[in-house]
Amino acid sequence: MPVDSARVIAGVDGVFIEEYARAVAILVRLFGDIDLAEEAVQDAFAKAVEMWPLTGRPPSPAGWIVTTAKRRAIDRLRRESSRDERHAQAVLLRATDEPEPLLDGLVDDRLRLLFTCCHPALALNVRVALTLRLLGGLTTAEIARAFLVSEPTMAQRLSRAKAKIRDAGIPYRVPEEADLPDRLDAVAAVVYLIFTEGYSASSGDRLVRDDLCAEAVRLGRLLHALMPDEPEVMGLLALMVFIESRRSTRTSPEGDLVLLADQDRRQWDRRLIEEGRALVRACLSRNRPGPYQIQAAINAVHSDAETAAETDWRQILRLYDHLLVISPTPVVALNRAVAVAEVEGPGRALALVDELPLAGFHVFHAVRADLLRRLDRTNEAVLAYDAALAVTTNAAEEKFLRRHRDALADANQASITSSGAATSRSPGKSRRRAPC
């Protein structure tokens, strides 16, 4: 069976990754078995690959996938029903009696599935992996890469998780009111992870995987609709829509990465910015700050500045100070250092950055490179770009880093040559090699 046929199709037509998750979620509701649902949907996609080139795309591709997958699942249950007759018959009865699922109904099956995937009885890394697999439509290989484990290890982790959901009876529903706040943190973390995965995919040539971002925003909106009084859900959604508002300006027509400071702010999506602002205002009125709300507020400050030069960095630094108190992680400290560079200068920022244990994170090296460049420590800046290039896996980021690195190295070369250095090439090269 083609294990990742959904991705094969997604490669041809991006729309299908969303239909994959939707179809799996609907089948899980109908059959109460994640493995069966996944297999049936994958079979349906495989059949689509085979048939659609001959028959043409059906009028409702999503409906076709769900109907085909449903039939596959029923066939499989019928075949196996001799083993566990009564159970299979009961499931069959339920599944076949079910009217055709409403694809855009009020209750989103993916939301149910999301709460199942993020159940506290599952380990945190399992929750993220399952959600990426079932709702993000990522392949086991991609998730394995994201977690830095081998593919068989991740496959085993996923299959154990699915077995636990089935055997322990982890419910397939949105939790009851009393349990909601506790269950929400894990869900929010996973949704944001899908968003960041979509925003800057860990591998592959497309910098922005629009479908994953759109999926995360959609799930964020659903969460917000379900829990309108939950400030961190508002904060999460606001954060995502602010970032989403800049999508079109984040890459040049040639596909190159464009930094926030260099983006054409007139192209930012005003509708999304207004949505984000309204959410941030609503958060402020609740006065129960959290990490997502503060990050949303930081993004609101960026959105308020008509030009990069008008950015209120002092306000951003204050917000990062607050964020670092409630969320003291090296990545937050790195982002704070970027604000420190604007307010107190690159020297102060570099001292902070050099303390951070983030050698495996390309952004750490990119930030260092930029600070070193601003301090005219060009050779070190080139080395930092090399270090960033060594750990990035994203093609657009790699291109961006290489462009900056080479520009810097060329400028440096020119200055060395013009100052009359005889062995102009060797110093840069030999020094570059040493710390790598």
Next chain:
Amino acid sequence: MKEYLLSIYQPDGPPPATVDLEHIMRDVGAVRDEMQAANAWVFSGGLHDASSATVLRPKGAELLITDGPYVEGKEHLGGFTIVRAVDLDAALEWGRKLARATTLPIEVRPLRH
């Protein structure tokens, strides 16, 4: 309906003097009453000390008998309850109540049917 084994893990030996055993037993009794009233209770049992256990191990044709519990350690299964529940959330809710009453860790594990 599924069935779940709620296992109570307790330190070996007599409880420390700070533990109000009478209070705990009252609370545990109340949880059991609640389970019975909800038609969730299937069976419960409290166990003697782990040192009272005997393990039988097949070894070829013979059977090896050893004194003491199967797993060495400082904590052992001290008692258990089997409950009926619609899903893990409902079983965990009973587990939560039992953990609060016993002040001990509870393992919730589904029975195979």
